Amino acid sequence: MPKLRVGWFTFTCCEDSTILFTELLNTHWDTWKEKIEFVNARILKTNRELKDLDISFVEGSISSDEQAKKLKEIRDNSKILVAIGACAVNAMPSGWRNTFDEETKKEIQFIVERFSHLPRVEPLSKYVKVDESVPGCPMDEKRFLELMEKYAPGNT
Numbered sequence: 001m002p003k004l005r006v007g008w009f010t011f012t013c014c015e016d017s018t019i020l021f022t023e024l025l026n027t028h029w030d031t032w033k034e035k036i037e038f039v040n041a042r043i044l045k046t047n048r049e050l051k052d053l054d055i056s057f058v059e060g061s062i063s064s065d066e067q068a069k070k071l072k073e074i075r076d077n078s079k080i081l082v083a084i085g086a087c088a089v090n091a092m093p094s095g096w097r098n099t100f101d102e103e104t105k106k107e108i109q110f111i112v113e114r115f116s117h118l119p120r121v122e123p124l125s126k127y128v129k130v131d132e133s134v135p136g137c138p139m140d141e142k143r144f145l146e147l148m149e150k151y152a153p154g155n156t
C-alpha cells in the first residue's frame, strides 16, 4: 500500500509547533515511517515536492501576497489541509499588529512596506479552505496526534 504523502509548511510565526513536531518524531518516527512519507518539510529535507500531497500541515499566518500565492499552491496540491496552531487558525498572536491604533500602525508602516507585507495579517481560512484545525499556542499535541491517527491509523 502506498505511503501517505505528507507536507509540513510554515508561514509568519515563531515556529514553535515545528519544534513540537520534530520532538514528536523522537517518539513516533519508528511507527510513522511505515505508512507516512514526508515529501515536503523544510526542517527535514532539502529535496522537496509540492505535488499530490495527501495531507499538508500548515503553521503560521499569512502576511504577504507571496505567502497567499504559496498557500493556494499548497491547497491545490493537497487532499487535506490542516491549520496548525493559533496563528494559522485565527492569525493571533502573529497578527498582533492588526490591533494597533492608527498612530502605532504609522510607526511600523516602513517595516510593513520594506518586507512587502499586506495591511493585515490573516488566518489561512481567509485565502483557502481549511479541512482540519489544531488550535493552541503552540499546537495542541493531543489533537495533532488524533489527526495523525485519523488519517494514518495505527501510527500513533
Ligand code: SF4
Pocket (backbone or CB within 6 Å): 012, 013, 014, 015, 016, 017, 059, 060, 085, 086, 087, 088, 092, 093, 094, 136, 137, 138, 139
Ligand atoms: S501559534 Fe504560538 S507557537 Fe504557534 S507559531 Fe503562533 S506564536 Fe508561535
